[in-house]
Amino acid sequence: MTPWLTPHSPQVQAIATLFTQFLVVAAVVFLSVCGLITYCVVRYRARQSGEEPPQHAGSRGLEVTWTVIPLLIVLVLFVLTLRTMAFVDAPQNPARDPDLVITGHQWWWEARYPGAPVTPAITANEIHIPVGRRLLARIESADVIHDFWAPQLARKIDAIPGRPSYIWLQADAPGTYEGTCSEFCGMQHAGMHFRVIAEPEPAFMAWLEHQAAPPSPPTGLAAEGASLFIERKCGDCHAVSPADTRSLIGPPLTHVAGRKLLSGDRPLTAQNLALWITSPQAIKPGNRMPNQQLSAAEVQALTAYMEALP
């Protein structure tokens, strides 16, 4: 995960600047306290004479000084805070539909694109956005409190059940930006990574259209896998069609083969897919997927089916 101190959106840029300003102020304060204490320690260590030092017990002028100066510093920081807040959370038109609805689940991220010209498009853990456009994202939760955090692109925001929140999501340049959940949400909090993939507008639109289209019917081994998928009730939790918004207990698999990563943190390969299917608790212990006790051949068929969902 690349730190937010190398920002890729104007909003995060503003926060990074503010942080630098804060760091300078904090350093000055800390060094002056350090200096004062070092001076005392060196200058006023006990002498042999045993004489008591002058019993000086206070000074109103000094008290006022070190109350007023910090007050002024705080005032400056407060003004900077207000300005940056107003920029990062710039007001949106209340009537505007969100471009993107991101829902936190234990322990994966769902992304829908209700504002797009081509809908329904739904994906998991890999969120595509067009470069340079400021998107209004609505953040929701399906279960406990999560926190959506793509450090280089946006501020973090809590995803709270029953209480949607909004942020601006924007990327300056094409690229892949890491993100993660930033509010403890249970056993796989550590495994709740995601990626934001920023692409030029045409590439994004093409991707969106592809996501909104149903996958082509599987053939051969993949077709066997598809019937196994139904037989074993995989579809109770996983969607394999963009229109299916009902079964979202697990991440939608509609165009799973088109994703780079499996479960947000490892390459999407046949081996890893097979590992997930055979021992679901091996990669992310605690997740809700049961072990279906499948035979090797069945696993092979299901893997082939997954790979046939580009």
Added chain:
Amino acid sequence: MSEAALPLPAAESRSAALDWLSTIDHKQIGILYMLLALFFFLVGGVEAMLMRAQLALPNLKFLAPEAYDQTFTMHGTTMIFLVVTPVLIGFSTYLVPLMIGARDLAFPRLNALGFWLQLAGSVLLYVSFAAGGAPDAGWFSYAPLSEKPYSAHAGLDYWALALLLLGTSTTLAAINFIVTIAALRAPGLTIRRLPLFVWMTLVNSGLIVFAMPALNAALVMLLMDRRLHAHFFDAAQGGAPLLWQHYFWIFGHPEVYILVLPGFGMISEIIPVFSRKPIFGYDFVAASTLAIAFLSYGVWVHHMFAVALGKVFLSVFAASSMLIAVPTGVKIFNWAATMVGGSIRFTTAMLFAIAFLLEFTIGGLSGVAFAIVPIDWQLTDTYFVVAHFHYVLFGGTAFALFAGAYYWFPKMSGRMLNETIGKWNFWMVVIGFNLTFFVQHILGLLGMPRRVYTYPNLPWWGALNAISTFGAVILGMGSLIFLVNLASSLIFGAKAGNDPWDAWTLEWATASPPPPENFENVPGVNSRRPLWDLKAGRTAGAPAARPWAARKPEPLFGMKLFVLSEAVFFFLLIVAYIYFRTTGMAAARSSLHLGESATLTACLVASSFTMWRASASGDLKRARLWIVATMTLGLIFLLGQGAEYWRLFQQKVTISQSLFGTTFFTLTGFHGLHLLVGIAALAVLLALTRLRGHQPIAVKVVGLYWQFIDLVWLVIFSIVYLGAWV
């Protein structure tokens, strides 16, 4: 080593063990608190080591995720509730009476009860390990993660129950401190001459009295949700997960100051003594403590800046959170200025105090980062937070506690702690602490979230975490050296004498360890440094030295404080009700019978009158009649309420059926429970008068509680019943 071998204060008695178990002496109870805290410091330390081991390198599998979650939850809960809170209470219990020239706390038996509740709560928390699993939702247990569907085993139930016990214990201790400091000061020891440690204990106790009930209210709601299927935090039924966060942090942020203020007090005693100068700006150090105390109730939302709460709302809390840095800064500058022009002796205690100044400044400054809302939007819930609060609670409180231990151990045990081992202790702790936690700032800036059981192998993450773990090992060894020093000095330490540091507060005027009665004669006080005056022969004009004279503790004052604390509890339950009503919860109007409850309300009002008559009556026989009348009216009310509950159950209005049921039964149920306690107290009182004759003060104390319960009902009646028709 048996406890009998400890050179600690002990009354002559049949057996040492029994003596310690049955003690009501503040010095023994103080030491029990500290030993309990020391034990759990080891436990919490082991938990910390387990976490650091798991995080030493990326993708380790040393602890399973569920074990890691339990470990960090228990580490936080242990360190806050079972270590820092009791050790601070222990110090205050031990030192406050000595410092103000009193013989004991105002209510010695209450003090003992507080300790045993603390022990019971601690044990209860750890029983969870054996009962299916420890709590695993973090020390602030955000709902709904802490609700039954997401944490099914009983760990969180134990957590909530244990915290209720611990909170009660802490509140009792706080009330005891306030009454003691208000009523039992030596002649001439005015508020402006109080040792700053006592001052800060006083302010701190005030904070506790008002902050703990917020935690209690939140815990009660959580338990209702978990055990009785209520819906306080259940969004699907109209509940509000955010309510937990508000209530928890209304307690939680004052709690942060509760955990550091006594530390500030210790530093304010130690730095002057080892600089041979009075504290610089006494009035300002005292006043800034008050400012911090008041502000601390108005900053809790900075824990929730990542929640979209509205810009105006966030800005206001940003301002207050930044503002609270100012009085804290004033303190730091005054401590540093105390050293200026002094004659500094670098004892281990003083070294820890100086290190405290620097570490706490770092913790304070990184705290300002979280008041700056946009920075918080990146940094909250990362390792930067972990670094920040360890600089506050370890670099701040724990360093102050080490300093305090080196400073007061001679008084408590009669023996000096070894200074050579002390220096080793100091340097290992300073180096280990900074290695462990400074790098965590950087990890936070790099984007490492807190509470992750493992992390991917990203540039620098592994190396920095390895450094942190390495530092933790040094820190752990440094802390063990402290234990070694404690144990060996108890046996081999040099004799301390009454006043080894040439100090000037009253505790140094008596023997080390002090005799059971504390003082033969309390020196006259006419300045902030009575012993300094005594040594310099400047005692003219001071009240004469006099034996400790028994003064009346003030139970009525204690009850007033308790009632205030309870008032906050009901206040928050009522606010929750109002909140749900304004956000769309419908009152089950058809199920509430206004006439019936108005009759019951009249019953309670009448009982207020009879109770008042009982308190005002000097004649035992008449007082008894009035008490019986009060009890009868209370019972009629409870029976009436029982009938109402029955009717509501018949109509399927239950605690789990709707949000209204949830809030209605919790609010009226807790009121009923309090009323029941009131009736029981009156019954005890009747029995007591039979045994010991008239107890006018006890009647007044119970009477005050009774009037309070009645007042609460009037508020509930107007809001829940009359308000249902608004």
Added chain:
Amino acid sequence: MTTWDLLISAWDWEPSVVVGCLALAIAWLILARPRLPRHTPLFFGGTLLLLLDLVSPIDVLAGKYLFSAHVVQHFLLAFLIPPLLLLGTPRALAKRALRYRAVTAIERILAKPAVAWPIGVVPMIAWHLPPLFNAALASEPLHIFQHLSFLVTGVIFWWPIAGPLTERRPSALGSIVYLFSACTACSILGAALTFTPLGAYPAYANIMDRSEIVRLIHTGWGLDPKSDQQLGGMLMWVPGCLVYLTAILATVARWYAAERLEASQ
């Protein structure tokens, strides 16, 4: 329209208010003769604030456009103006007034903390409950009564704390409890206003008026009705608490100083 235009143009010189304030000032001048006591600026500051509160753009905004401005108006009437007026009242004047038996009798009852507290706090909460608040907005006489009641109950509330008869003030601890409990009550009100859903005060949620002022508020200041109501709640909450806090700190300082006196004797 700019903010400046608003500040210049939106004044409502309601004659009754102007006459009332003038009468207050003149009466005070006559009563305080012959020498102006040193509290004079406090009293006149209070009077001026009262005048501004009721005729300046705050009043115009409060009347039709901004819930938050209305809260500011009430806040000044009940929290700030009464203590200023009281602190500006010389002791001798109060003593003179208390020579009349009727005044003494009334003062004896109203100055009791147990009486003054509810008289000060209950109207503050009651008037902000949506039904009463909206009714006062709809009816001018009720609105005037509302403002008068804030002023009068405010004076009664602050009398034991800031009144000229210092020897009759409650003990330091008593004053702190008095103020702190009022602060708590006021915080609830502030919090409730902050979290109350939009629409409880319909006059501000959907302003019918399409004047320049509305445009200034919405686009110039970026204050939508939701933020406006939240701001109103926060204004009741925070500055309210600050006033009480200041009074508490003043009480503590006074107690502290008194103890120094006692200790030095």
